Amino acid sequence: MIGDFIKGLFLMLWRVVSDQPDAKADLLPVFAPPLQPVISAVLTVSPILIVFASLFALTTWIERKGLGRIQNRLGPNRVGPCGLFQPVADGLKMLTKEDIVPRSADKLIHFLAPIVLAVPTMLAFAVLPYGRNLVPIDIDAGILFFFAVGASTELAIFMAGWSSRNKYSLLGAMRAIAQMISYEIPLIISSVAVIMIAGSLSPVQIVEQQSGYLFGGLVPHWFVLTPWGLAGFVIFLIASLAESNRSPFDIPEAESELIAGHLTEYSGFKYALFFMAEYFGMFAVSGLAVTLFLGGWHAPFEFLDFVPSYIWFFSKLMALVVLFIWIRGTVPRLRVDQLLNFAWKFMLPMSLLNLVVAAVWHFTAVWNFPGAILGRWLLGAVMIAVPYVVLGRALTGSKKVTLRTYRFAN
């Protein structure tokens, strides 16, 4: 019994590490048949939680170190080598801190808000294909599921802001919801282009559509390498920055105006839960960007195909996260009116136009003269670049844009 269990466990780990299907095949028969579904679910869920919780810890460290580097300071450097154990210290501090609830707060909703926020962000991890054989749930409407659980986080932020009975919290929550609703539309429309081309809502099939290589295995068949895919990827990235309330779209928790927005009245581990949900949301939406545009778990070159698929997925994910951190360290915060104008007047028309470009790309697939790919690429690129310039000029209007000089940075 115990021997079988250990053997099954090792076989499972080996199969996961070496990218083989049916990892649980030897471990599950050890248990009684009625227990098997539960054990199977636990075996699927726990690695997701462990991996993303440790990625969360690692990312906070990378973020603080990276921002420190950008801002010409050291960042955390006391706990562990290079401050690597700082997240552990922070977690312990959060756990042992007093949990303060304002006297006039709505106690029940104040308590429920972080939970209602954390659960959907974790659910979003369920449909992403992490590797060739690593898909927690392979459902037909996976992308729809992702956006559905993503949409239910807005209510949690409202609950947090309203129940705190603090005007900063409420203002922050209202801003957050307005921002999330506005940017959800370009986010979804830019992924609709991928769904149209792939002809499927299933993340697994979308990744399969991006397999294969061109030009002797040097250029992958990823959607980001098409004109509509590139434009869609950029729109998706900007919208996902706004969805996860990251800088330059961190208006809901703008320190200089709103203290910390809807997080103002939260302390201790509830605050940590909000913080974690924010980072989990960032991971989930980056994972979806990798799945939709960056070829999922496929290797960038054919000769690198021997590297296990999940390594590629997580490298791409972390590359996107580092890009987010870089943007945070570089770009200043927007004003509320700028943010909403940008969403409705620029992002929305561009994402709708991107749908048309995707359709043109699809229908010009029958072209077969020499250099057809180049011709299609140029056609798509022109169809996006010209409206981009025209719309950008029209929206900037008569405002004079001059080069700014920063005295202290030069």
Next chain:
Amino acid sequence: MGIAFAIIAALTLVSGIAAMSLRNLVHCALCLAVTFAGLAALYLQLGAQFVGFAQILVYIGAVAILVVFAILLTRSGEPVPHPVVSRSAIVGVAIAVVVFSVLTKLILSSAIIHRTLPDKPSPTVKQIGTQLMTYYVLPLEVIGLLLTAATIGAVIIAMQEKKKALPSLPVEQGKVHAELHHAPKAADDLISQP
């Protein structure tokens, strides 16, 4: 069916009743969101993935938020002092009981309950999409046109409020509004000056 159905049904019913009877309007709205979630869970349990996810996306992601915004923008969300159950409640309950019993009698005496149920359909999202784009393409386009018209109408209503409503306001209010309206422009001018 079974335990899962019982839990979901109880949750939906209880939150629905709470949404009707709680004093605080925001609590009611949140309970309504739980009801929506319960309905979505029921759809999912019936194997209707698309409907279930669309229910979450539309009702929890949009309708509940809209309700909450409407409450916050119209009144302060403070609990109402007087009791929610009014004196005409007894009449209402009586009417509800009569209507329910009539409907039950009609359903039980009709031929519907003797009909054999068809095989459980398992529509995939792909099938729904194909049907929408082929057989039901005209209704789909009509709905699309209607929604576009509604969106444009909403934009036009919002625009009129800015330009035409101002002169008709009383003097003092109009002054404040005009100042508010011109404030961003003045700020813009300030910024663009070298």
